[in-house]
Amino acid sequence: MKIALLAGDGIGPEIMAQARRVLDALELSDLDLAEADVGGAAYRKHGHPLPDETLAIARDADAVLFGAVGDPGCDNLERHLRPEQAILGLRSNLGLFANLRPAKMFPGLEDMSGLKPEIAREIDVLIVRELNGDVYFGEKAMRVLDDGRRQGYDFMSYAEDEVRRIAHVAFRAAQGRGGKLCSVDKANVLETSQLWREVVIETAADYPDVELSHMYVDNAAMQMVRNPGQFDVIVTGNLFGDILSDQASMCVGSIGLLASASLGERQTQYGTFGMYEPIHGSAPDIAGQGKANPMAMILSLAMLLRHSLGLEDKAAQVEAAVAKALEDGVLGGDLGGTAGTAEIGDAVVARL
Amino acid sequence: MKIALLAGDGIGPEIMAQARRVLDALELSDLDLAEADVGGAAYRKHGHPLPDETLAIARDADAVLFGAVGDPGCDNLERHLRPEQAILGLRSNLGLFANLRPAKMFPGLEDMSGLKPEIAREIDVLIVRELNGDVYFGEKAMRVLDDGRRQGYDFMSYAEDEVRRIAHVAFRAAQGRGGKLCSVDKANVLETSQLWREVVIETAADYPDVELSHMYVDNAAMQMVRNPGQFDVIVTGNLFGDILSDQASMCVGSIGLLASASLGERQTQYGTFGMYEPIHGSAPDIAGQGKANPMAMILSLAMLLRHSLGLEDKAAQVEAAVAKALEDGVLGGDLGGTAGTAEIGDAVVARL
Ligand SMILES: CC(C)[C@H](C(=O)O)[C@@H](O)C(=O)O
Numbered sequence A, B: 001m002k003i004a005l006l007a008g009d010g011i012g013p014e015i016m017a018q019a020r021r022v023l024d025a026l027e028l029s030d031l032d033l034a035e036a037d038v039g040g041a042a043y044r045k046h047g048h049p050l051p052d053e054t055l056a057i058a059r060d061a062d063a064v065l066f067g068a069v070g071d072p073g074c075d076n077l078e079r080h081l082r083p084e085q086a087i088l089g090l091r092s093n094l095g096l097f098a099n100l101r102p103a104k105m106f107p108g109l110e111d112m113s114g115l116k117p118e119i120a121r122e123i124d125v126l127i128v129r130e131l132n133g134d135v136y137f138g139e140k141a142m143r144v145l146d147d148g149r150r151q152g153y154d155f156m157s158y159a160e161d162e163v164r165r166i167a168h169v170a171f172r173a174a175q176g177r178g179g180k181l182c183s184v185d186k187a188n189v190l191e192t193s194q195l196w197r198e199v200v201i202e203t204a205a206d207y208p209d210v211e212l213s214h215m216y217v218d219n220a221a222m223q224m225v226r227n228p229g230q231f232d233v234i235v236t237g238n239l240f241g242d243i244l245s246d247q248a249s250m251c252v253g254s255i256g257l258l259a260s261a262s263l264g265e266r267q268t269q270y271g272t273f274g275m276y277e278p279i280h281g282s283a284p285d286i287a288g289q290g291k292a293n294p295m296a297m298i299l300s301l302a303m304l305l306r307h308s309l310g311l312e313d314k315a316a317q318v319e320a321a322v323a324k325a326l327e328d329g330v331l332g333g334d335l336g337g338t339a340g341t342a343e344i345g346d347a348v349v350a351r352l
C-alpha cells in the first residue's frame, strides 16, 4: 500500500507529522510512504508548485495525503506558478473528479458556529462536488476585442458523461446515508445546468430508493443558513460546489475539524484512488509555532484509510479516537482551547 | 413623472396595491402611473411573460415598480416562456446593469436570522451586483459533440467597460456609506475575474478615499456567515452576486423586508432610470389570502423615489413610516406576527 505524503506550505508539515504518527500507531503492514514537495515549498526548491516528480509520485501511489498550500511570499508570482495551482494540477492530472466534503456538527461544539445552536446542531450534510470540469477547466483567456476593449473569458460546460459519473457517486453516497439527494444548479439561467439537471434525472432511474430534489444555487445558499439540517447529500458542479462547501464548513464553524476526499476513477488493489486533505488552508500566520490543530488532517487520513485502502475498521478507529479526544476537552486554539499540535496528536494516538 | 407598475404573479398584485396606497398618500403632483402585465400573468393573457407592450411601457417610464414573478403552473413551459425570463428580459432590454441590494438588520428582529443575534446585529451591507453581463448573457446552448455526447455550455465573460461602470457605482456607493469596498471574484481560477480585478483596481485611482479589498467568492460565502459585519459595500459579478445577495438576505432573516434597485445608465429628468422590486418571490402558497407582508414592496417604492425621482425626503419619509410600524409591533406572519397585507399598508400610511 503506497501513500504519497504532500505536506505543502504553512502549517502543512506540522499537521502532516501528526497524521503520520497516527498512521505509525496503526501499525499497518506493507505500507510504503513517499514524501514529495508541493505548493510554495516546491516552487522555492524546483521553480514549480507541482514538479513532475511530485506528480509521478502521486500517480504511482494508491492514495495521496495532502496538507495545505498557500504562501504569501508567492502572491506576486504569475498565476500558473502560485501554490494554489498545484491543487488544480493534481485534480486534473490525476483525474480526481469527485470531491466529498462532509460537514457535520460535532456534539458540544455548536458554539463555534455562526448559526444559532439549534440550527447548527442539525447540520449533517455531505457535499459531492464535481472537480474536473465546469468553468474551472474550460478554455479561458484574456484578449483584446476588435474594438480595442480588454475582455476576460472562461468557457463553462458539462458533457453528459462528466455529469453521469459524479451523479452516480452522489446517488451511491445517498444510499449509504439518509437516502436523500439534492442536486444544485442554476438551470433557470445556464444551459450547462440544464444538461446537468437532465442527466441527474436520467441517472436517478438507477436509484429508485433515493429521493431526488433540485434546487437553484441562490436558494441553496439561503437554505444553508436558514435550515441546513434539511440536507443529506448535495451534488453540484465545480464552481457552485466551491462556494457552497465553504459556506457549509463555516456553518459548522469548526473548520479545523473538517476533512475532504477527492476521488478518481482508478480502482487500486484496495479501493479507489484518491487525494485527501483538510479543508482549512495553510494558515501562514501560525505556521511553525506548534499551534495548528491537526484534527482535520488526521480525519483526512481516516477518509484515506476508508476509501483508498479499504480499511473501514481502521478509519472508524481513527475517527473514534478524534471524537473521544474532543469529548475529553482536548481542544485546539481554533476551538477556544489551549492544546498544541503535538499535544493533540498525542491525545489522538493515546485513544486509538 | 411616469412610473410603470408591473405587479406580476402570486402575491405581486396584493403587495403592489399597498405600495400604491402609500404612493397615493404622498400626494405627488404630476404623477403618471401605467400598469402592465408581466410573468405568468402575462403569459396567460398574451402568450409571453414579457410582452412587447409591457416592455414599451417600462421603457417609456422614469421608473418601474415590480412586484414578483413565478407561477408553478408555468413550470413545464419551455424556459424562454417561464415567468422568471421576464426579469432577465427587462434587465437586458432596459440596460439595468447595477443591482443594489442593501441587507441590514432591523433592530429588534435579530431573532429572525439563522445567525447568532450578536453576529446578525452587525449586518449592514450593500451588495452591488453587475446585472447585464457575465455567464448570464453570454452565448449558450445545448449541443451534441462530434463524439455523440450531449454538452451544455455557457460563455462567461466581462469586458473592461462593463466592469468599470459597475465599479464606479460601487465606489460612489461606498463614499456615501462607510468608505469600504470589497470586490468579490474568483481570480485564482477565472480569467473573467482576473480582468474584473484589474479594472476594479484601475478604477480605484479615482476614489482615494475608499478602502478597497478583494476576496475570493468561496471565502466571501464563509465570511458572510462568520462575520458579515465586516462588510460595508460588496461589488461583484452577476453570478456571484446572485448567490451572495441571497445568502446575505437570509443572514438578515427577514426577507419580507428587503428591497432592491436595478439601475440603468439613462438619466431621466429626475434621477436615474431604474426598476425596483422586493427580493422575495411570488409566494404562490399564500397568494390571494391577504397574508403577504408588503413592507419590502413599500421599501422598494422608497428606493424608487430616491434613485429615479430624486425625492430623497419622500423616500426617507416612507422608510421612517415602515420602521415606526415595525417598532410599534406591526409584524406580518413572516416575522412571527399576525398583521395582514392591508393592515400593514394601513399602518404604514398612518405613520407617513
Ligand atoms: C485554491 C482553489 C483553486 C480551490 C478551488 O477553487 O477549487 C479551493 O478554493 C478549493 O475549494 O479547494
Ligand SMILES: CC(C)[C@H](C(=O)O)[C@@H](O)C(=O)O
Pocket: A188, A189, A218, B084, B087, B088, B242
Ligand atoms: C429568477 C432568476 C433568473 C434571477 C437571477 O438569477 O438573477 C433571481 O434569482 C434574482 O436574483 O433576481
